[in-house]
Amino acid sequence: MTAMDGKDDLKPIIEALIFVSDVPLSEAKLKEIVGNGLDGPQIRSCVAALNDEYRKEGRSFEIIRVAQGYQMVTRKEYGDWASRLYKGRSRTRLSRAALETVAIIAYRQPIIRVGIEAIRGVGVDGVLATLLERNLIRIAGRQPGLGRPLLYATSREFLRYFGLDRIEDLPTLKEVVRPDASQ
Amino acid sequence: MTAMDGKDDLKPIIEALIFVSDVPLSEAKLKEIVGNGLDGPQIRSCVAALNDEYRKEGRSFEIIRVAQGYQMVTRKEYGDWASRLYKGRSRTRLSRAALETVAIIAYRQPIIRVGIEAIRGVGVDGVLATLLERNLIRIAGRQPGLGRPLLYATSREFLRYFGLDRIEDLPTLKEVVRPDASQ
């Protein structure tokens, strides 16, 4: 594993490392991992050789050099295909703030905005609008008394999204969260 | 972009889509994005052709079929190098208790906690919390009847984690053979 006789052994190792890295991989990091006196010129010649092969073989991706290092990306011609994959996914995703807010509403419904903010410690105006727009929550009337603020509750779409038959099926904290996990 | 004259155009598109996907990419999703009457056999022949090319060209990665989809991963030979990159960050192996519990859930799903405990002969509260945290199991509703206990089932991440395409790919449970079964 440590011995490398030449470029033939080095090339796929460098390829594998660039492939799996979740950030652009710097030359310094490559040298540190591969060891054996790997130097800049060797890295650059491997990357150039890899890109040559990719081009000849009609691969849809290539290795580019960005400020912090090397990164494997799709060729520009295929960029549109890639973005189609992610398009539409934004609709199914929720931000963490939205998830937190809908969780509070689910377990404490019906609840007024101020009640949610007391738990989250931040304003939730924008998040409530998003959740209403996505039909995950609904307005369930007004709280009697001063100012008659709006009450929020979860919707049928909420049940569908989380695969619940009815709101009573929400697991309780005690059912799934380990007591020792809380602190 | 939309026209595809033959396999030559299709192959790099499928490659690009599998390359950019951060989860195993299903055939259904591929068909939805590519359109043009793309069918299963076409996809499978493209993937097989790509893997052939990768092997011939000495690429350090390949396309595998897992969790009902396609995913580009490093070859096993380069696993050690990749793990050096993530030194200290790799997830711990599952404990024996967790493995036993997830095995029972996998073969008997959906199952309630008490059902798992009856088989293991020990409590599984903490283990279930760990498995939920690691996304290997999911809450699959409640069992009708007394107390409406939570039902547990395996998740898609379970398939991915253990490298299975479908739950049916689990090895069959082996019964201990009774020596004098003939009587």
Add this chain to the structure above:
Amino acid sequence: MSYQIKLEKFEGPLDLLLFLIKENEIDIYDIPIALITKQYLEYIELMQTLDLEMAGEFILMAAILIQIKVQTLLPSPSVAAEEIEDPRTELVKRLVEYQKFKEASSALSSFEEEQRKIFPRAFFDATVRDSEGDLEGEFTLFDMISVFHEALKNVPPPLSPHSVKKVDVTVDQRMAYIIGFMKDRDRCAFSELIAGEARKLVLIVTFLAILELMKRGQIVVRQRKLYSDFWIQRR
């Protein structure tokens, strides 16, 4: 002691029983209950130092083993032999069932090992993704509960106090009970001690009390001979 180290490897009483069956090269469908019970109890004694929750489960199994042994002893009435159900049947069924999953879990373990050798591509261009604060993939119920759980931690003191489940029997109580029970006699059978007691927890705690009394040297526990009941003797 080497036993001590081994003990921690057992996932539960069934696991320990399977180990003993394998060690003795016994047919799982024809367990010599006296031998296994004896060896099992020896392990239990060594387990006193382990945590209670674990011990509870192991001790419950000890009670089951002793019960089976006692049943084996009962003189069979004039019923034809084949009509009497073997008292071991239920236990064997559980052991066979557990064994299947134990094997399945070792298969899963090797799959896990293989998967640890392969790595998916991990870098994904942020520009094709949603805004950064978004979470990966679809949410599960558990995600939501976890987030709620986290959110609650930020709130000043919880509104509903934690309800600690009251245990209605303690080891001290049971120790006092045993001493009281044996006041006018120097020994008693375990079966007498738990006669009419169906609550699992009380059985477990009684066992723990016996172990504690043994540790303190106030009683000794012995089996007079194979197939006999379990005797507790005053010192």
